[in-house]
Amino acid sequence: MKQIVVLGAGTMGNGIAHTFALHKFNVTLIDTDSARLENAVNTIERNLERQVKKGTIDQSEKEEALSNITSTSVLSEGITNADLIIEAVTEDLEIKSDLFRKIDELCPTHAIIASNTSSISITALASATKRPAQVVGMHFMNPVPIMKLVEVIRGYETSDDTATKIMNLATELDKVPVEVNDYPGFIANRILMPMINESIFALYEGVAGREEIDQVMKLGMAHPMGPLQLADFIGLDVCSAILTVLYDGFGNPKYAPCPLLTKMVTARKLGIKTKEGFYKYD
Numbered sequence: 355m356k357q358i359v360v361l362g363a364g365t366m367g368n369g370i371a372h373t374f375a376l377h378k379f380n381v382t383l384i385d386t387d388s389a390r391l392e393n394a395v396n397t398i399e400r401n402l403e404r405q406v407k408k409g410t411i412d413q414s415e416k417e418e419a420l421s422n423i424t425s426t427s428v429l430s431e432g433i434t435n436a437d438l439i440i441e442a443v444t445e446d447l448e449i450k451s452d453l454f455r456k457i458d459e460l461c462p463t464h465a466i467i468a469s470n471t472s473s474i475s476i477t478a479l480a481s482a483t484k485r486p487a488q489v490v491g492m493h494f495m496n497p498v499p500i501m502k503l504v505e506v507i508r509g510y511e512t513s514d515d516t517a518t519k520i521m522n523l524a525t526e527l528d529k530v531p532v533e534v535n536d537y538p539g540f541i542a543n544r545i546l547m548p549m550i551n552e553s554i555f556a557l558y559e560g561v562a563g564r565e566e567i568d569q570v571m572k573l574g575m576a577h578p579m580g581p582l583q584l585a586d587f588i589g590l591d592v593c594s595a596i597l598t599v600l601y602d603g604f605g606n607p608k609y610a611p612c613p614l615l616t617k618m619v620t621a622r623k624l625g626i627k628t629k630e631g632f633y634k635y636d
């Protein structure tokens with residue numbers, strides 16, 4: 355596998371492109387929003403520079419990584435000769451299914467189509483294509499260049515060959531792959547999101563303030579980041595979308611998004627990406 359397409363240049367897309375490019379893959383980064391695309395390339399450059407300053411990579415590795423990335427807002431560019439397409443667009447079943455249908459028509463027959471979805475059914479996305487055996491979940495964690503885990507999700511028809519290739523690829527990227535089955539939220543978000551939602555309920559009910567809630571979880575449970583700070587980091591819209599998938603998928607009210615979360619998403623207070631969520635950012 356050499357030619358990689360990353361679809362979606364948001365929080366996750368830029369991190370995935372960064373990681374592949376640093377490992378000498380050719381990456382085409384695609385987004386319909388050219389401002390997001392430009393922003394993503396600037397973010398990658400800044401983050402690579404940070405790695406140079408830390409001494410984890412040298413200047414020539416930074417330059418090589420940047421030269422491995424091409425960006426475009428034209429879907430067909432890059433896809434027609436891709437070995438692997440990783441979709442990292444907005445967490446929405448309709449948007450993703452529509453893209454999977456288009457990608458399936460454009461990419462070569464040998465190509466694997468992976469989704470970085472946090473919670474949406476890989477089986478549902480695979481059913482939008484004519485190659486369900488070559489569809490898989492490749493769920494990176496945020497921030498991608500730093501976090502070791504990749505959840506590899508097998509849809510109903512994902513073949514052993516596809517799953518093995520993606521597990522091996524994750525290892526090549528210096529990540530640790532963990533294979534899981536396709537149920538709402540998989541493992542990571544099935545456990546993480548109820549904790550974040552509960553902390554928002556605690557704030558909503560006035561049990562404690564935001565700093566106090568985060569402090570309890572940082573100092574008491576040795577979490578590196580409090581749950582409200584983490585929600586801002588992930589994006590409140592993403593958290594709300596994942597909780598909705600859990601709620602609909604299991605039909606269990608315990609997953610219903612807290613009304614405060616819904617209100618903040620409606621007000622576009624989405625966390626770091628809009629400079630305000632539970633906290634404010636400059």
Ligand SMILES: NC(=O)c1ccc[n+]([C@@H]2O[C@H](COP(=O)([O-])OP(=O)(O)OC[C@H]3O[C@@H](n4cnc5c(N)ncnc54)[C@H](O)[C@@H]3O)[C@@H](O)[C@H]2O)c1
Nearest residue numbers: 362364365366385386387390442443444445471472496588
């Ligand atoms: N944010 C996280 O911490 C996190 C962690 C793991 C996985 N994920 C998953 O990764 C995916 C992306 O999340 P994100 O946080 O990067 O979202 P984001 O909102 O930061 O970025 C999404 C990007 O997709 C683009 N997009 C939307 N429709 C498109 C289309 N049809 N074609 C091309 N580009 C399109 C948007 O312009 C935007 O730039 C989601 O499935 C999410 O669940 C997110």
